[in-house]
Amino acid sequence: METTREKITGQVKVSQADLGEIKNISQYKEKIEQFLTAKVTEFLEAILGGAILLESSDIHIEVEEEQVKLRLRMDGILNDVMVFDFKAYKTLLSRIKLISGIKLNITDRPQDGRFTILMVANDQAAAKGREEIVIEIRASTLPAEYGEAIVLRLLNPKGLIEVEALGLRKDLVEIFKGEIKKPNGMIIVTGPTGSGKTTTLYAILKRINSPEIKIITIEDPVEYHLGGLSQTQVDAKKGYTFASGLKSIMRQDPDVILIGEIRDLETAEIACQAALTGHLVFSTLHTNDAAGAVARLVDLGIRPISIAPALNMVVAQRLPRKVCKKCVKLVSPSPEESKKIKDGLNGVNKEILPSSFLKASFKIPRAQGCPDCNSTGYRGRIGIYETFLVDDEMERFILKSPSIVDMKELAIKKGMILMHQDGLIKVLEGITTIEEIERVTGE
Numbered sequence: 503m504e505t506t507r508e509k510i511t512g513q514v515k516v517s518q519a520d521l522g523e524i525k526n527i528s529q530y531k532e533k534i535e536q537f538l539t540a541k542v543t544e545f546l547e548a549i550l551g552g553a554i555l556l557e558s559s560d561i562h563i564e565v566e567e568e569q570v571k572l573r574l575r576m577d578g579i580l581n582d583v584m585v586f587d588f589k590a591y592k593t594l595l596s597r598i599k600l601i602s603g604i605k606l607n608i609t610d611r612p613q614d615g616r617f618t619i620l621m622v623a624n625d626q627a628a629a630k631g632r633e634e635i636v637i638e639i640r641a642s643t644l645p646a647e648y649g650e651a652i653v654l655r656l657l658n659p660k661g662l663i664e665v666e667a668l669g670l671r672k673d674l675v676e677i678f679k680g681e682i683k684k685p686n687g688m689i690i691v692t693g694p695t696g697s698g699k700t701t702t703l704y705a706i707l708k709r710i711n712s713p714e715i716k717i718i719t720i721e722d723p724v725e726y727h728l729g730g731l732s733q734t735q736v737d738a739k740k741g742y743t744f745a746s747g748l749k750s751i752m753r754q755d756p757d758v759i760l761i762g763e764i765r766d767l768e769t770a771e772i773a774c775q776a777a778l779t780g781h782l783v784f785s786t787l788h789t790n791d792a793a794g795a796v797a798r799l800v801d802l803g804i805r806p807i808s809i810a811p812a813l814n815m816v817v818a819q820r821l822p823r824k825v826c827k828k829c830v831k832l833v834s835p836s837p838e839e840s841k842k843i844k845d846g847l848n849g850v851n852k853e854i855l856p857s858s859f860l861k862a863s864f865k866i867p868r869a870q871g872c873p874d875c876n877s878t879g880y881r882g883r884i885g886i887y888e889t890f891l892v893d894d895e896m897e898r899f900i901l902k903s904p905s906i907v908d909m910k911e912l913a914i915k916k917g918m919i920l921m922h923q924d925g926l927i928k929v930l931e932g933i934t935t936i937e938e939i940e941r942v943t944g945e
Contacts, residue, residue, distance in 0.1 A: 514543075514601060515620045516551040524555045527574070527876045531584045534572070538586060542593040549594075550619055550654075554637060559656055559696070565591065565649035577823045577883050578696060581876065591649070598652060602641035609650055615641045616723065635659065640723060662726045665705045668698075669885035669933075671924065673854060677815070677889060682710050685757075687814035688777035690764075692789040692798075698821045698885055699786040700725050703760060706784065707731065710758065718754055720747040721762035736762075744769040752776060761785040767803040774804060777812040792818035792888045792918070793910035796900055810900040813892045820921055822928075822938040823880035829872035830879070832865040832932065839866065839936055846926045850919060856930045867932050884933055886924040886942070890916065 524530050530552040537548040553561050553574055560575035570591040572583045599606050602615030619637040640655040665678060681689060689706075691699040704726045707717060711730050722736040722744070732754070736742055744761060745768035751759060752772070763786050764770045777783045789798045795816045799809050835843065843866075847855060858864045869879025890896070890913035899912055914920070919927075925939030939945075 513618045513620060514547060514550060515622070516547045516554070518551065518555070518621065518623050521548065521551045521555065524552045526873055527556070527581055527583055528873070530556060530574075534584060538590060542590075542597045545590065546594060546597050550639070550656075551621065553654075553656060554619070554621055554635075554658065557658070557660075561652075561654040561656070563591070563594070563652040563654075565646055565651060567648055570649075576876070577878075577880060578821060579823070579878070588649075595643075595650060595652065598641055598654070599643070602639075604641065604643060610645055612645065613643045617641065636727075638723065638725075657723070657725045659726055661701055662708065662728065663701065663705055665709050668702055668705055669928070670887060671854060671919075671927070674887060674889060677891065678706065681815045681891070682706055682782075684782060684814060686777060686780050686782055688773060688783040688785065688812050689815045690785055690787055690795050690813070690817070692787045692792060692795050692816065692818045693820060694788065694790075696821070697819055698883075699819065700762070702817065702819060702885065703784050703786070704728065707758070707760060715757040716755065717758040717760070718751045718756040719760035719762070720744060720751060721760070732756075745772060748772040748776070756781060758782045759784070763787070764799075764802070770799055770802045770804050771808070774808045774812040777814075778808075783812075789818070791906075791910065791921070792816045792890055793906045793913055794818075796904075796909055797906050800903060806901050806903050810892070810897040813900070815889060815891050817887055817889045818921060819885050819887045820925075820942040821883040821885060822925060822934045822942045823878075824882045824884050824933055825867045825869050825935060826872060826875035826879055826881040828874045828881075829870040830932075831868045831870050833868045834863060835866050842936060843926050843929065846923055850923055850927075851917070854919065854927065856927065859930045864930060865932075866929050867935055869935055869937070880934075880938070884928060886921045886928060886939070888913075888918055888921045888924065890918045 521533060524533055533552055534548050537545045549561060556576060558574040558576050562573040564571045569585040570588065571585050573580050574583055596606060601617040604613045604615040617639050619639060621635040621637060638657040642653045643650045670678065691702050693699050708728060711717060718732040720734050720736060724733045724735050734747060736744055736747060744765060748769060749772065759776055759781055761773055764773055773783050773785055787795050787798050789795050796809060800806060871877040871879045875881040922939060922943045922945045925943060928934050929936055929939060
């Protein structure tokens with residue numbers, strides 16, 4: 503592997519030809535074990551390259567009392583891969599720190615860094631400059647009881663998808679298409695970390711991106727690279743924050759602005775002002791549901807009189823796993839499952855429901871498990887959503903500073919389908935299972 507790697511601090515070059523076939527955790531473990539006693543550069547390349555081939559989102563290296571554990575987060579779930587000794591761990595830690603720009607001599611406090619992987623399909627393709635994927639890695643070290651824990655976040659541009667591939671119902675696709683055509687206002691996507699908020703926003707940006715409009719983003723970090731956009735990254739050490747960056751962006755005459763996350767009052771105020779002065783603003787918030795977005799903005803210090811006219815649409819989302827197509831089994835639901843589905847979808851517009859549900863009997867998927875899905879029964883993820891639009895009635899309601907419960911009641915009255923209900927619809931469509939929907943929604 504040494505011959506295919508550029509010796510540049512901050513960049514690692516990995517050839518897929520050196521890794522061979524890695525389709526599951528078992529093959530990944532075997533491959534890493536081959537490089538366990540090799541050079542640390544080759545060992546790290548095997549860890550990184552295999553994780554990319556498995557489409558993992560995070561690599562976790564955790565120090566225990568007598569060994570070090572390697573785990574991968576795949577489809578939102580952590581999977582144990584293998585354990586190795588402290589000697590290999592120490593050289594690996596030093597290598598990761600070196601290429602991430604993290605100080606090697608500091609071990610008693612958290613540090614963050616980043617580096618780049620250049621993944622090539624094979625040596626021939628690399629020579630022709632084809633089939634190269636640039637993947638940003640965000641590195642984090644944290645002092646723990648027995649050593650420093652390492653988490654590597656893989657920001658793979660392959661995750662950039664079309665709006666239609668997000669998992670939106672047909673009625674939501676039409677709502678999205680209408681809202682993103684508007685010249686001004688704010689669209690907020692909410693959900694916890696790792697729920698696919700940025701992916702949704704970039705799918706929208708990809709749809710509206712054209713030479714006629716100027717789109718500027720400010721993110722922490724830039725997760726996807728999309729041609730035609732001006733993408734900027736916050737740098738707290740240099741004083742370039744979301745708030746200060748937004749002030750500069752406003753002087754660049756943009757038509758569309760993407761704010762990675764609204765975290766503080768100043769950022770929220772500028773975002774609202776931008777939405778009210780002829781800009782289309784996209785951003786994310788950390789709330790549990792769509793109705794909580796308004797309360798969160800009020801909690802940050804924004805007055806309802808500024809929120810109501812600025813807000814166009816709020817979207818909340820989660821990412822349940824999809825059942826593996828190679829081993830899934832369709833079964834008749836148990837009486838308990840049937841009751842859950844019927845009670846959960848009670849009152850939902852019949853036009854939205856799958857035709858199979860309206861019949862006397864219906865079937866739902868049951869996760870099984872095979873080598874292709876690491877014996878989990880699941881492979882890939884799909885979005886489930888709840889969305890409400892801010893029309894005149896909703897705008898007047900927001901001015902009253904309503905509670906989250908009252909906001910939710912009005913949104914449902916106006917036709918909002920809850921995430922849990924959207925998930926049950928996807929169960930009926932054979933995409934995921936009831937267990938997955940209950941896991942991600944907590945219902």
